[in-house]
Amino acid sequence: MSFAGSTRSDVHATGHLSAIKLDVRDITAALQADLGQALLSVIVGKEPRTVSRWLTGTKPPQATEQLLRNAYQVLQVIESVDAAPTARAWFMGMNPDLDDNSPAEALSEGQMRSVMAAARNYVIAS
Numbered sequence: 001m002s003f004a005g006s007t008r009s010d011v012h013a014t015g016h017l018s019a020i021k022l023d024v025r026d027i028t029a030a031l032q033a034d035l036g037q038a039l040l041s042v043i044v045g046k047e048p049r050t051v052s053r054w055l056t057g058t059k060p061p062q063a064t065e066q067l068l069r070n071a072y073q074v075l076q077v078i079e080s081v082d083a084a085p086t087a088r089a090w091f092m093g094m095n096p097d098l099d100d101n102s103p104a105e106a107l108s109e110g111q112m113r114s115v116m117a118a119a120r121n122y123v124i125a126s
Contacts, residue, residue, distance in 0.1 A: 020069070022072075024054065024059065024060065024065050024068060024069070025054065025055060025057065027068050027069060027072045028040075028051065028054045028055055028060075028068055029055055030072060030075070031043075031068065031071055031072055031075060032051065032055070033084075034075060034079070034084040034087060034088060035075070035087070035088050035091055035104075036088065037051055037052070039088065039091060039092060039104055040071075042104050042105070042108060043067065043071050043091075043104045043107045043108050044060075044064055044067055044068065044071075044108070045108050046060075046064070054068075067107065067108075067112075070107065070112045070115075070116075071107055073116070074103065074107070074115055074116055074119045075087055075091075077116070077119040077120065077122075077123060078090050078091075078119055078122060078123070080123060081122075081123050081126040082126065090103065090119075090122060091103045091104045092104060095118050097114070097117065097118035097121055098111070098114055098115065098118055103115045103118060103119070106118075
């Protein structure tokens, strides 16, 4: 997703608003489309078939919904400067801001603030 002509602060605010306003099914679909089901399963710590059920209307538990919304917000930040394939690689790769853990692993461990800080550092460096 590109936000040509927008400031980075605008992009971060837009990502925040869409993470709040979108239905969890739409957020799950967007994450799966850009990150893939296997990586999304790592982030939420659930089997791929469980993630598939969320796309068909089964609502995830509240803690998982929050994690999905957080991951989506981070994805929006990364995609403000790069395309989905690069964002996917960013989520998978070792990240020096996260003690060389991947952002996907860090999210699955509840390190949302650290992952968002790493995403913002990535945007600044881009």
